[in-house]
Amino acid sequence: MSDKVNQFDDIFLGNAPELGLLRLAQSGLGWKARTVDKLFTVRDADLRKMYWIRASRNFQLRLQLRDNTIVKFDGFQRDDYDKLKEIIKTNYGLTLETKELSVKGWNWGKTDFMNNHLLFNVQNKEMFEIPLKEVTNTSLTAKHEVMLELGGPDGETGAPANKKGDQLVEMRFYIPSAKAQEGDVEEESAANLFYNAIKDHADIGDAAPGDGIVLFSETLCLTPRGRYDIDMFPTFLRLRGKTTDYKIAYTSIIKLFLLPKPDDVHVLFVIGLDPPLRQGQTRYPFLVFQFVREEETDVTLNLDDETLATKYEGKLEKKYETRTYEVVSTLFKALTGRRVTIPSEFFKSYHSQSAIKCSMKANEGVLYPLDKSFLFIPKPPTFIPHSEIGSVTFSRVGGGVSSASRTFDLKFNMKSGVDYSFSSINREEYNNLNEFMQNKKIKTKSMDDETSGRYVEMAEDSESEEDTGKRKRKSVVQDFGGDDDDDGDSSPDEDFVAESESDVAEEFDENVSDSDGSAGSGDEDDKDDEDRPAKKSKK
Template sequence: MSEKVNQFDDIYLGLAPELGLLRLAQSGLGWKARKGDGLFTVRDADLKRTTWLRAARNFQLRIQLRDGRIVKFDGFQREDYEKLKDIIKTNYGLQLETKEMSVKGWNWGETDFSSGNLMFSVQDKDMFEIPLNEVTNTSLTAKHEVMIELGGPDGEGNAKDRYRKGDQLVEMRFYVPGTKAQEGEGEEESAANVFYNLIKNEADIGDAAPGDGIVLFSDTLCLTPRGRYDIDMFPTFLRLRGKTTDYKIAYTSIMKLFLLPKPDDLHVLFVIGLDPPLRQGQTRYPFLVFQFVREEETDVTLNLDKETIAEKYDGKLEQKYETRTYEVVSTLFKALTGRRVAIPSESFKSYHNQFAIKCSMKANEGFIYPLDKSFLFIPKPPTFIPHSEIGSVTFSRVGGGASSASRTFDLKFNMKSGVDYSFSSINREEYANLNEFLQIKKIKTKSMDEESTGRYVDMVDESDSDEDSGKRKRKTIVQDFGGDDDDGDSSPDEDFVAESESDVAEEFDENVSDSDGSGGSGDDNDNNDDRPAKKSKK
C-alpha cells in the first residue's frame, strides 16, 4: 500500500524565482521546479522544527534541520495553515509554530545570532534575518559603524547559485554605539568592535584553523586598492588582510593573472582579475595590482607534504622556494587557481626597449601594455581591452600641421560595444612601434589628423583671399575644429564606471599619505585664478 502524499502548488524554494510543487509524505518532503531539473528533498528523520510566518511572498514554511540548516518554502496562502499543521503533526510528529514579524519599519533594534543567522528584532519581534553563510566580508568603517558585504556562499555545485538573478542586497551597515566590558577583564571595549568580532567568528570569515594555511606573504604593496596587505593562501581561497579590512577571495573568482615588468627596471607588477570584483564601500575593484621589487628574494616553505603536491597539484609546486618573490607568488597563484599567467608580448617593444608605454587615462598616469590578446592599462584605474572587442584604433596629433610641434599624441580605442577608451600624453617616438604592433595584430587604425586636414582643404580652397569676412569666419571655425582638442569633447569613455575609482575610495585607502595625490583638482583652481576679479558694488 503506497503512502499518502499531500501536494501544494505554486511554492518557491528559498530565493528561487521559479515556482514548483511541494509534496509531503511520511518518509519526507520534496520540492520540484515546474520547469527545468530543480529538485530538493529532505528525509523525515532530518526534520527538527517547523515554523509558520508572514513573508514577502505570502506565507512561509520554515524548516530547521538537525544539522543546523534552515530551509524556507514561500508562497503559501493564509488558508493553507490548518491543512499544513495537520499534515506536519501526522507525518512527522512536529508542531507547526507561528511566528509574528515586526512590520513597524524601524531601523533600530537588537541583534542576535541564532542557527547560523543574524537576527534583527524590534520590541522582541523579528524584523529580518541575514544568513551568515552569505556574508563575504566585514569591516569597521568608523568608530561605531560595522559594514558587512553579502554574496553567494562559497563552494561549487551550490543549487542556490543558479537562482541569483536581478537585484540583490550586497551591503549593510550597522551603527553600534556604546561600550561593553570584556569577559574576565576589567577593561571595556567598544560595542561596535564586539559586534564586528562576533560576525567574523559566526560567519567564518575570521582566521582559519591553525595549520591550514599554505603560505603567508606579509606586508605586500598593493597599488590598487592602495595599501599594504598580508596575502594568506589556503587550498581553496586566500585572505587579504589590511589594517582595517579582511577579505576572503575564492580561487574560483580569479579570472585572469598578469605578470608584467614595470618600465622603471626596478619593479614587477602582478595583476589579479576578479569576478565578482572586490568591494570597498561604493567602489568596486575588478583588478588587484600588486608591486614587487624585482631583485627582492624570499625563502619560504609551503605547508604541504610531497604526496599532496604530487597528487593534488600534479607536481607543479615545490616544498621550498629560495628565489625572487614575484616568481614564487605567480607560481603559487597559477597552481592554486589553474589559470594561465599572461606575460608581455614578444611582438612589441617600446622606443626605449620596454614592454609598456607611459600614458595618461583622464587625470591618471600609468602604463599601457600591448599584450598578445589584449591591452592592459594599470595601475589606476586598471582597464582591460581585449583585441577581439576592438573595432578600430584612432591616432590623434601624430601628423603634420599645427600639431606637429607637440611631443606627444593621443590614442583612442573604438570598441565594438560603443564604449571608447582614450589615452593621452604618449611620447611621439612610440608611434611607429605601436602602429606596427597593431598592424601585426590586424587591428584597423586611422589617423584623426588626416581627416581634419581633408576637411580643412575642402572648405577653404575656394579662395586665397581673406578679404571676405564670411570666408574668414568659416576658416577660423575649421581651424578650431582641427586643433589639438580632438579628444577633448564628451567621449563615451566618460560613461565607463565599472572599472573606475571615485573619490569615495580615498576613505578606504590605508596609506593615504603614500598616494601620489594626482586627482586633477589643481586645474580647476588654476582656471579660477584666471578669472577677472569682480567689481565691488558701491
Template sequence: MAAIESFDNIHLDLSKETGKCRFAENGLGWKPSGGGEAFTLENTSIGAAQWSRAARGYEVKILHRNSGIIQLDGFSQEDYERLSKIFKTWYSIPLENKEHSLRGWNWGKAEFGKAELTFNVQNRPGFEIPYSEISNTNLAGRNEIAVEFASSEDGGKGKRAAAGKDQLVEMRFYIPGTTTRKEAEGDDAASDADEEEKNAVNLFYETLLEKAEIGDTAGDTIATFMDVLHLTPRGRFDIDMYDTSFRLRGKTYDYKIPYDHIKKFMILPKPDDLHVMLCLGLDPPLRQGQTRYPFVIMQYKKDEEVTIDLNLTEEDLKEKYKGSLQPHYEQPVHQVVSYLFRGLAGKSLLSPAEEFQTHRQQYGIKCSIKASEGFLYCLKKSFMFVPKPATYISYEQTQSVTFSRVGGAVSALSTFDITVHMKGGTTTQFSNINREDLKALENFFKLKGLRVKNEIDEDANLMAAALRDEMADDSEEEVVGAKADRGSADEDESSVDEDFQADSESDVAEEYDSDHESSGSGSAESDVDNEDAGEDDDDEEEEEEKPAKKKKKTG
C-alpha cells in the same frame, strides 16, 4: 490523517519556480512543477519550524537540526491548522506562529541564532539574514560595520539572492557602546571569561565572522606573504594561500577569493626598473561598498628575495599538483608569488609581447586615461592599462586604432594620443604618449593585424603641401612686382641721392656727399682707380650732366 499531505504552488527557498510540496511521516519533499531535481528532508533533520507572513502569502521556515534553513513559501492562511497538526503528529515539533514587526523602525537589537542573524524590534523580528547568504563583513567606521551578501557565483552561496531580479548587496549597522559576548549571543551558559566588556561593534564583527564562517578555509595555509602593497584596491594586505582559495587580510577589509574566480593572470614590469606588478583579473569582481574591483594589482620590489617552504607533503606535490609546485623557493618575491598562483589556480602567466619596446627599451608606455596617469602594456593578445582605472582590451574586440595629435596642447609636437575603437561602438583614449614611440607602436599594431589610421602623418602631409603652396604664391608675387611700373623708384638711385645732397644747405659733409671721406670709401675708390682709370672719367662726366638735367626739370 492521510499517509501523505500535499500542497501545490509552493516555492522552495524563494525560488522563482513553483512546485508540489508533500509531507509524510518519514519526512517531506518538494518537486518543481516543470520537472527537475527534487528536494527531500528526513524527519530526524527537522529541528524547529516557524509560521509567518511572507512575500507570496505565508511561509513555513524549517530550521535544520545541524545548520541551515529551509523556506517553503506560498501557503494560504487556512493551511496553518493543517500544517500545525502535521508537525505535531508526525514530527513531534510545534509550528510556532511568529509575527514580524511592522513598525518600520531602523533601530533595534541584533541577535545571533544558530542559522541566521535576526534584527528584533520590540521583541519581534524585523528581518532575518541567513548566515549562508553573508559573503563578507568589514569594519567600515568607528562604530559601523558593513555586511556584504553573496551573489549566485560566490562559491555556492547566494541561492536565495539569485531568485530575484534585483539583489541587495550590502547592509550597514551602526553599533555604539560596549557589551559582552554573553549579552550579544544571549547565552546564559557563557563562562565568566566572556563577561569582559568589549567594544560592541568589534564583538559583533568577531561573532559574525565565526557564525557565518567568513574567511574559513579547508586545510592549513600553504604559504603566507605579509604586508604586500596593493595598488588596486589601495592598501597593504597579507596574502594567505590555501588549497582552493586565497585570502587578503587588511586592517579594514578582509577578502576570501576562490582560485576559480581568477580569469587572467599577468606579470607587468614597471618602467622604473625597480618594481614589478602582478595583476589578477577576477570575475565576479571584488566589491568594496559600491565600488567594484575587476582587477587586483600587487606591486613588488624587483630585487627583494624570499626563502619559503610550502606546507605541502611530497605526495600532494606529485599527485595533486603534478610537479607544478616546488617544496622550497629561494627567489625574488614576485617570482615566488607568480609560481604559486600559476600552480594553485592553474592559470597561464601573461607577459608583455617581445615584439614591442619603447624608445627606452621598456615594455610599459607612460600615458593617461583622462586625468589618471598609468602605464599601457601591449600583450600578445590584448592591451592592459594599469593601475587605475585598470583597463583590459583584447585585440579581437578592437575594430581600429587611431593616432592623433594632442588637441590644443603646447606639447603637440612631442606627444600624441591613441584612440582604440571597439567593435561594440565604445572608444578608449590613451593620451600624452611620447612621440618617439609612434613608429614602433604603428608597426606593432600592423603586425597584430589591427587597422591603423595615422592622422598625425596626414596632418603633416597637409601642412607640408600648404607650405609649398604658400611659397609658390610668394614667388609669383615677387615676379609680378618686378615687372610692374614702380614710378620714380625705377630711376637711378645715385641721381636721387645726389639731388638730396645738392639741395642740402648743411655745412656738415653727409655720407653720400662727394666731400665726405672715409677709410671704407677711400679704399674702394683706390681699388677702382687701379682697375680702370678711364671708367672713372666717364662716370664723372655723367654725374655732372645728370644734376643739370634735374635742375632744369625743377626750375
C-alpha cells in the same frame, strides 16, 4: 491515515527559482523540483520546530532542525494553514507556530545571532534575517560602521541561485558607541564586538591552524592602495589589510598578468576578478600588486608530497628559493588553473620596454600592448581586448601646429561606442606603437592638430589602395619628423614671427604708428575704428 502522503504543489525550496512538489509522510518530508533533477529530504527524527510565516512569495513553512539548520519552503496559500497544521500534528507530533514579523519599516533595532543566522528585531519582532553562510566578507568601514558583503555559492539551500535577477550584495550596520571604562582601561567598542562576531559565525575569520598553504606578508598593492597579507588556501585566498579582510575564491579569478614595470626595478602582478572586489561604493575588477624585481623569498608549502603529486600533478614544488614574483605567479597559476599573461614579443618601446608611459585623464600610468589586449595600470586598471576595438586614432602626430609638441594622444574607438583616451605619450613611441597596431590588424587613423584640419587614413580596408595608404603613412612620418629645411608653407608659425624687435610697436607706446593705418587686428580695435574719425596721413 498513518500511511497517507500529503502533497503540496508549486512550492519553492529556499531562494531557489525552481518550483517543485512537497510531500509529507510520517517518515519525513521531501521536495522534488519539476524541471531539474533536484531532490531534498528531511527525516522526521531531525525535525525540531516548525513555523508559519508571511513571506515575499505568499506564506512560508520554516523548519528548524536539531542541528540548528534552517530550511524554508515558500509558496503556500493562506488556506493551506489549517491543513498543514493538522498534518504536522498527526505525523510529527509538533505544533505549527505562527511567527509574526515586524512591518514598521524601521531601520533601528537589535541584532541577535541564532542558528547560524543574523536576526534584526524591532520591538521584539523579527524584521529580517541574514543566513551567515551567505556573508562572504565583512569589514570596519568606519569607527561605528560594519559592512557585510553578501553572495553565497550557488547550489546551497537558501543561497541565491539566479544571478540574472536583482540580488542584495551589501549591507551596513551603524552601531553607536557603547564604551565602558574600568579604571583607565577602555573596553572594546560595540562595533568591534559585532565585527568579530560576524567573522566567527560566518566562518570568514582566521582558518584553522595548518590549513593555509603559504602566507606572503605586507605585500604592496597599488589598486586598492595599501599593504596586504596574502594567505593562500586550497580553494580561496584571504586578503588582510589594517581595516579590511577579504575572502576571494579562486573561481572568481578570471585573468592573471605578470608584467615588468618600465623602471627596470619592479614587476607588477595583476589579478582580474569577476565579481569585482568591493570597498564601499567602489569596485575593483583588478588587483595590482607590485614586487621588487630582485627581491627573493624562501618559502615551504604546507602540502604533503602525495597532494603535490596527485592533486597538483607536479605543478608545484615543496620548497621555493627564488624571486618573490615568480613564486607568487606560479602558485596562482597552479591554484586557479588560469594562464599567466606576459608581455607581447611583438612590441618593444623606444627604450626597449614592454609598456609606454601615458596618462588617462588625470591619472598617470603605463599602457601594455599585449598579444590579445591592451592593459592600462595602475589606476584605473583598464582592460581593452583587441576583438572589441573598432579603430584607433592617433592625434597630434603630424606636422601642423602640434609639430613642436613632444607628445601625442591615443584614442581607442570601441565597437560598443565607448572610447578610451590616453595622452602625454612620448612622440618617440609612435612608430613602434603604430607598427604593432598594423601587425595586429587593428584599423588606425591619424589626425593632425585641429587648426590644420588634416585627417589621414593610416590603414586602408581595400587591398587595391595599398600603395596609396603607404604614401599617406610616409607623408605622416615626414611631417612627424619636422625637418629644419621645411619651406614656408609647412611652418604654421611663420606669420607670427617678427623680423626684429625694433619693427614691433608696443601696445602702450605713444608713438605707435602702423603702415596699414590700424593699431591692431583684433575685433575690439576694428569696432573702435568705426567710431573715431579717420586719421590724416602724414606727409
